[in-house]
Amino acid sequence: MEEVLEGKDATYLLTDHHRLDKCIELLHMRFAQHAWEDILTIADHLHSLAENMYNEAQKARSQKFPYLFKAERPLVFYYGFSYLAKGTALQKLGLYDQAREYILKYSELGWFSGLDKIGWEEVERFKFFAKANLFVNDLLSGKLSVLPEYVRFLEDNPEELLPGLVTIMETASLHLVNVDDLLERFSEKIEDFGNLEDATNRTHYFRFLYHRAVYYTKHQRYQDSVQLILLFLTSYNMINDADFKRFVVLFEVYRQYASGEQIEQYQNICKELLKHEKGISISDDDIRSR
CATH class of the missing domain: 1.25.40 (Serine Threonine Protein Phosphatase 5, Tetratricopeptide repeat)
Structure with missing residues (x-):
């Protein structure tokens, strides 16, 4: 993990909050490089960070203490993105059954406690991504019966047509x-x-x-x-x-x-x-x- 996250790419790993955004930055970089194995490692680390911070926030709320969150996006974004990144990497590696499990994990994040308006918007975005990516995963794995439904989905969502x-x-x-x-x-x-x-x-x-x-x-x-x-x-x-x-x-x-x-x-x-x-x-x- 240290070789992936704390080498020459790690420029501001100062706190866990910084680590969340650094993980997102590294994931985008590794996506461009098609470094799927690295993505699996970084996604796991991102998930561990987000889950620990979620548990800390829950504990603070139960004790009526404030919990200061300083990252660029809501915590639910990092939690969901860790699943999305891992699911995508598994799909690229041809591990479609495993990829499907992770797609389902970010398809419904409404259980996430402490969501504000922006947090709920992220939940809806991940739900949409999951719907699209389930189609993709099914098609690549050979479930061709979903193709007509996928085409209708693309016609209803023209921004998805090119990908x-x-x-x-x-x-x-x-x-x-x-x-x-x-x-x-x-x-x-x-x-x-x-x-x-x-x-x-x-x-x-x-x-x-x-x-x-x-x-x-x-x-x-x-x-x-x-x-x-x-x-x-x-x-x-x-x-x-x-x-x-x-x-x-x-x-x-x-x-x-x-x-x-x-x-x-x-x-x-x-x-x-x-x-x-x-x-x-x-x-x-x-x-x-x-």
């Missing part, structure tokens, strides 16, 4: 389901997603492109897959190195199916990237160190 389509494409690839009708159904929305600029939605959009590209390869639509890979790579200034490497590897695996025009486009993208590298000179097709 929802990521789940649908990943499910389609994992379980060889044809979802062309859904891609057509949401085609106008999908076109709009390419114009989103905030970091979270860009991340969802790139994941959607990746899983859609994989989906096309599973259905032997290789040139369609290559075209999506190129669409991703043209956004290189907005993507992280890990995602870039995944798409480059995907292109190289399916390079044999690319058209001459697609290969030329790929080479031009690579040349454009190399222009920004120090010590490398490009002249026509000749690339050399300076």
